[in-house]
Amino acid sequence: MMLLNVEGIETYIGQYHILQGVSFSVAPGEITVLFGRNGAGKTTTLRSIMGLTPISGGRITFRGEQIGTLPTYAVARKGIGYVPEDQGLFPDLTIEENLRLAMPAARNEAALERREWILELFPDLKTFWTRKSGHLSGGQKQMLAIARAYVGDNELLLIDEPSKGLAPIMVEKVMQSIEQIKKKTTVLLVEQNYFMASTIGDRYFIVDEGRVVTGGPMKQLKEDPDTRKRYLGIA
Numbered sequence: 417m418m419l420l421n422v423e424g425i426e427t428y429i430g431q432y433h434i435l436q437g438v439s440f441s442v443a444p445g446e447i448t449v450l451f452g453r454n455g456a457g458k459t460t461t462l463r464s465i466m467g468l469t470p471i472s473g474g475r476i477t478f479r480g481e482q483i484g485t486l487p488t489y490a491v492a493r494k495g496i497g498y499v500p501e502d503q504g505l506f507p508d509l510t511i512e513e514n515l516r517l518a519m520p521a522a523r524n525e526a527a528l529e530r531r532e533w534i535l536e537l538f539p540d541l542k543t544f545w546t547r548k549s550g551h552l553s554g555g556q557k558q559m560l561a562i563a564r565a566y567v568g569d570n571e572l573l574l575i576d577e578p579s580k581g582l583a584p585i586m587v588e589k590v591m592q593s594i595e596q597i598k599k600k601t602t603v604l605l606v607e608q609n610y611f612m613a614s615t616i617g618d619r620y621f622i623v624d625e626g627r628v629v630t631g632g633p634m635k636q637l638k639e640d641p642d643t644r645k646r647y648l649g650i651a
């Protein structure tokens with residue numbers, strides 16, 4: 417069974433019909449990547465899943481349950497963590513405080529183990545534990561944002577363009593971390609960086625002009641320069 421099913425969703429922002437029937441699904445235990453040009457509708461798709469830009473048509477199901485009409489806090493409570501493009505950290509709070517706010521109220525053994533696991537993956541976060549997140553580097557902020565979504569004990573993480581604005585070495589580090597996180601949690605990733613995302617992704621979908629135009633196993637896209645050129649502008 418698919419973990420997440422997005423079926424023909426329609427989303428308006430003001431008078432603009434941004435998503436015009438977006439359909440795709442996310443299999444448990446995989447990294448699914450949404451590709452597409454600037455402005456294609458990738459961010460709006462993630463925001464629609466989270467209920468931040470409510471859908472006006474179509475269906476979204478998570479673990480077989482309809483979530484498309486739920487408010488954002490209820491979607492989050494179902495076990496979907498969101499790492500927005502701007503990371504959405506609390507800049508005046510420390511790393512420790514940002515993480516603490518995201519952890520389940522009952523800080524049981526499992527929750528603490530989860531935190532320990534992610535801190536081992538991102539040792540920088542431990543090093544700068546008491547530093548305000550507003551004072552971290554771009555890469556450290558990205559790590560904290562991913563860690564924060566992870567400690568929330570979510571079954572699915574939506575991660576929006578984690579490579580944005582990072583130096584190539586940091587992009588590689590973040591991508592490798594997401595590959596590790598896949599052992600624990602299913603991931604839906606939006607990425608412009610085809611080369612990085614295609615090395616870690618299991619499955620892809622391409623969003624173009626508010627629709628999903630194609631998708632399949634990542635292997636297929638790797639062997640299909642025509643599709644890459646047509647929709648992503650790369651050979």
Ligand SMILES: Nc1ncnc2c1ncn2[C@@H]1O[C@H](COP(=O)(O)OP(=O)(O)OP(=O)(O)O)[C@@H](O)[C@H]1O
Pocket residue numbers: 429430432434452453454455456457458459460461
């Ligand atoms: N608040 C808004 N008001 C009007 N149009 C918007 C708004 N937000 C997004 N759009 C439009 O919706 C379309 C899809 O935007 P979206 O951010 O989802 O694209 P994207 O594929 O994520 O691209 P990017 O990588 O640039 O974020 C774009 O044409 C954008 O201009």
